[in-house]
Amino acid sequence: xxxxxxxxxxxxxxxxxxxxxxxxxxxxxxxxxxxxxxxxxxxxxxxxxxxxxxxxxxxxxxxxxxxxxxxxxxxxxxxxxxxxxxxxxxxxxxxxxxxxxxxxxxxxxxxxxxxxxxxxxxxxxxxxxxxxxxxxxxxxxx
Numbered sequence: 001x002x003x004x005x006x007x008x009x010x011x012x013x014x015x016x017x018x019x020x021x022x023x024x025x026x027x028x029x030x031x032x033x034x035x036x037x038x039x040x041x042x043x044x045x046x047x048x049x050x051x052x053x054x055x056x057x058x059x060x061x062x063x064x065x066x067x068x069x070x071x072x073x074x075x076x077x078x079x080x081x082x083x084x085x086x087x088x089x090x091x092x093x094x095x096x097x098x099x100x101x102x103x104x105x106x107x108x109x110x111x112x113x114x115x116x117x118x119x120x121x122x123x124x125x126x127x128x129x130x131x132x133x134x135x136x137x138x139x140x141x142x
């Protein structure tokens with residue numbers, strides 16, 4: 001995938017990323033708005049990785065590291081670019097970032113119902129841990 005470039009998102013990419021997620025991601029998140037993505041880019045400018053070819057956005061992944069754990073979110077690949085190594089290349093870049101920061105293990109938020117994504121995660125070496133369950137609580141009323 002030599003013609004694919006990976007770079008961190010900047011403030012000028014926020015609108016394009018949101019448009020991309022609407023077209024390529026499975027579902028939406030509570031933080032899928034301009035303020036949420038802008039806050040991510042401002043707080044951790046290297047976390048949101050973009051895969052591009054000839055200036056076209058083909059994939060994203062958020063590679064967040066809190067100093068303790070390595071978290072992967074919003075791995076999304078444009079439907080026309082799937083099965084071309086975009087996800088693998090993004091995950092390799094995320095893992096390189098984690099290793100450089102001292103991370104030891106990556107964990108990924110993967111929807112159980114998104115069965116189309118499961119083979120890509122497995123091919124990259126990730127596996128579900130059935131003993132864990134995600135617990136959430138909205139922090140505001142919006």
